[in-house]
Amino acid sequence: MLSPSKRWRKEQPLHSLTSCVRRVLCSRRHSLWILLVLVLVCIAFQTFVARQARNDKGNEVPQLHFTVNKPQSFSLDSILGNFWSNSAETVSPGLSSSLHSEKEADSHLQNEDFATTPNRFSTKRSYKSTVSKFRHFSSSKFLPSSSIPGKCKEKTHIVFLKTHKTASSTILNILYRFGESRNLTFALPLNKNSQLFYPFYFAPHFVEGVTSHRISEFHIMCNHMRFRKSEVAKVMPRDTFYFSILRNPVSMMESIFIYYKSIPAFHGKRTLDDFFNSSKTHYNASLVNNHYAHNILAFDFGLNNSATFDSPDLEKQVSDAIFAIERDFGLVLISEYFEESMVLLRRSLCWSLEDVASFKLNSRSDRTRRKLSPETADKIKKWNALDWRIYLHFNATFWQKLDTVIGRQQLEEEVSELRALQAELAGVCLKDGGAVEPSKIKDAGLKPFQYGAAVIQGYNLNADMDNRTREMCERLILPELQYTERVFVRQFPEKAPWHKQALNTGQAWPRAKRRFTHLKMPQSALSQHNKPTAP
Numbered sequence: 001m002l003s004p005s006k007r008w009r010k011e012q013p014l015h016s017l018t019s020c021v022r023r024v025l026c027s028r029r030h031s032l033w034i035l036l037v038l039v040l041v042c043i044a045f046q047t048f049v050a051r052q053a054r055n056d057k058g059n060e061v062p063q064l065h066f067t068v069n070k071p072q073s074f075s076l077d078s079i080l081g082n083f084w085s086n087s088a089e090t091v092s093p094g095l096s097s098s099l100h101s102e103k104e105a106d107s108h109l110q111n112e113d114f115a116t117t118p119n120r121f122s123t124k125r126s127y128k129s130t131v132s133k134f135r136h137f138s139s140s141k142f143l144p145s146s147s148i149p150g151k152c153k154e155k156t157h158i159v160f161l162k163t164h165k166t167a168s169s170t171i172l173n174i175l176y177r178f179g180e181s182r183n184l185t186f187a188l189p190l191n192k193n194s195q196l197f198y199p200f201y202f203a204p205h206f207v208e209g210v211t212s213h214r215i216s217e218f219h220i221m222c223n224h225m226r227f228r229k230s231e232v233a234k235v236m237p238r239d240t241f242y243f244s245i246l247r248n249p250v251s252m253m254e255s256i257f258i259y260y261k262s263i264p265a266f267h268g269k270r271t272l273d274d275f276f277n278s279s280k281t282h283y284n285a286s287l288v289n290n291h292y293a294h295n296i297l298a299f300d301f302g303l304n305n306s307a308t309f310d311s312p313d314l315e316k317q318v319s320d321a322i323f324a325i326e327r328d329f330g331l332v333l334i335s336e337y338f339e340e341s342m343v344l345l346r347r348s349l350c351w352s353l354e355d356v357a358s359f360k361l362n363s364r365s366d367r368t369r370r371k372l373s374p375e376t377a378d379k380i381k382k383w384n385a386l387d388w389r390i391y392l393h394f395n396a397t398f399w400q401k402l403d404t405v406i407g408r409q410q411l412e413e414e415v416s417e418l419r420a421l422q423a424e425l426a427g428v429c430l431k432d433g434g435a436v437e438p439s440k441i442k443d444a445g446l447k448p449f450q451y452g453a454a455v456i457q458g459y460n461l462n463a464d465m466d467n468r469t470r471e472m473c474e475r476l477i478l479p480e481l482q483y484t485e486r487v488f489v490r491q492f493p494e495k496a497p498w499h500k501q502a503l504n505t506g507q508a509w510p511r512a513k514r515r516f517t518h519l520k521m522p523q524s525a526l527s528q529h530n531k532p533t534a535p
């Protein structure tokens with residue numbers, strides 16, 4: 001027997017419903033009745049469609065779902081050129097993303113799940129979700145359209161001008177992983193070199209597969225080169241997206257001073273102040289590799305790097321440089337705002353946030369960082385006046401772009417989502433939770449290249465991972481030279497049969513180190529072709 005109170009609770013809804021229905025009927029408000037029926041039919045239909053779509057995997061039935069996007073204004077085409085391939089109209093994100101294919105909808109739902117799970121770092125469930133999400137994205141050919149509203153097609157024709165000491169190795173890793181998972185073709189340096197014969201101006205025959213016509217279409221070019229648009233355009237498709245990254249020239253020069261200690265300009269100089277005390281009288285721009293010491297950003301972009309603050313034509317050089325970079329590049333990122341840069345990048349490329357998740361690669365141990373006095377910083381700004389002005393300009397336009405394209409609030413949300421994802425990945429992949437000194441790296445094949453007086457940190461992987469997770473994690477931390485080799489081997493298996501074995505046994509590294517020839521141009525690349533002009 002039910003207690004009276006329980007019986008009351010049990011009967012109450014029924015009772016109230018019937019009375020309600022009676023009231024509606026008796027009052028003869030037919031219009032209200034019809035409305036109620038319509039609403040019920042609507043809800044039933046929607047539920048049916050949603051269930052149908054979920055049950056029927058692989059079927060391309062459009063599905064209604066809700067996204068976590070905040071409303072934003074998305075008339076981006078006008079702002080950033082041909083951003084989204086297919087949206088002439090301004091679309092409201094809620095509406096535009098409500099009709100997606102099943103697979104896309106799936107990734108939306110995963111993101112929704114990700115965004116609304118508060119304590120996702122420690123739970124087993126979230127571990128699995130990250131890993132499966134990464135697998136999903138790295139194997140899927142579908143656009144993981146994580147909260148990019150509107151229709152856009154992910155860009156796969158890309159040139160990244162890799163600059164020096166600007167976190168560009170981390171971006172290289174992002175591009176390698178993206179390309180590898182989609183079977184894209186990279187424009188790699190000839191003969192397994194690690195760079196496109198920097199510091200020579202780029203020429204098409206520097207790229208493996210160009211002269212031999214072995215490759216018909218290149219997707220991504222991202223190794224070190226001295227940029228020359230007209231020549232790069234001969235190799236890359238017309239719709240290629242060009243981007244690069246700048247760093248504050250002050251901290252950049254501190255980094256370069258430690259890393260490129262052996263160049264003539266820095267030879268015998270204990271500190272940067274020593275260098276500046278003698279640079280006016282002793283700096284010789286025509287000595288090989290001295291360009292590292294002077295306006296290296298301008299140099300990498302293919303520009304004249306000779307300007308200092310007292311050059312009579314500094315203003316003209318500055319405006320010419322800015323004009324050239326803005327003409328040739330769709331996007332210029334800022335190293336100091338790396339996560340913000342990644343958010344902007346993935347929107348420009350129509351990639352998912354997962355595609356731009358990364359661990360910091362090729363970064364220096366704090367042991368080899370030097371604090372600079374304000375006086376020294378000032379000397380650097382004057383000496384590298386051209387770089388400094390370029391940086392100030394593109395730092396300003398970077399933030400303008402962020403404001404127009406994303407807005408500060410949405411930016412903040414995406415940046416923290418990216419950081420959370422990266423923290424979660426670190427928890428899954430990394431043994432010590434973060435970077436370690438090179439001497440502590442156990443797997444020789446995962447040790448980053450050491451150079452100059454800098455100590456470049458690396459990572460150790462967790463021990464107990466299944467093969468697929470390990471594979472994912474390995475790709476995230478694989479240093480630049482090893483990854484370049486790996487991509488080369490994949491693309492030109494016939495050119496490196498011995499290589500594959502070497503990579504598997506972790507023996508590839510010493511060989512790669514020997515081939516690190518960024519300081520001189522191999523004659524083999526020059527012999528049968530026009531000699532590129534030395535800078």
Ligand SMILES: *[C@@H]1O[C@H](CO)[C@@H](O)[C@H](O)[C@H]1NC(C)=O
Nearest residue numbers: 181182183184185215490491
């Ligand atoms: C990747 O591309 C190569 C040729 O470029 C092709 O032979 C191979 O089948 C492709 N693999 C996949 C998984 O699409």
Ligand SMILES: *[C@@H]1O[C@H](CO)[C@@H](O)[C@H](O)[C@H]1NC(C)=O
Nearest residue numbers: 271272273274275276277278
């Ligand atoms: C640089 O030169 C100035 C004077 O010309 C001198 O006072 C200063 O100590 C020098 N600094 C170094 C690091 O040699």
Ligand SMILES: *[C@@H]1O[C@H](CO)[C@@H](O)[C@H](O)[C@H]1NC(C)=O
Nearest residue numbers: 281282283284285286287288
């Ligand atoms: C600069 O280096 C070049 C090339 O080695 C040399 O010919 C020239 O004499 C040097 N100039 C000065 C001022 O030392």
Ligand SMILES: *[C@@H]1O[C@H](CO)[C@@H](O)[C@H](O)[C@H]1NC(C)=O
Nearest residue numbers: 304305306307311313317535
């Ligand atoms: C770079 O500019 C300086 C001054 O404007 C000029 O003297 C020099 O010849 C230029 N160098 C090259 C390689 O064009």
Ligand SMILES: *[C@@H]1O[C@H](CO)[C@@H](O)[C@H](O)[C@H]1NC(C)=O
Nearest residue numbers: 248334336391392395396399
């Ligand atoms: C770069 O831009 C940001 C945002 O406007 C600003 O806070 C920062 O001071 C700028 N950096 C430099 C070196 O001017």
Ligand SMILES: *[C@@H]1O[C@H](CO)[C@@H](O)[C@H](O)[C@H]1NC(C)=O
Nearest residue numbers: 465466467468469470471504
């Ligand atoms: C995992 O990889 C190891 C060697 O790398 C192999 O021996 C093992 O069979 C793999 N396990 C699975 C489940 O594929």
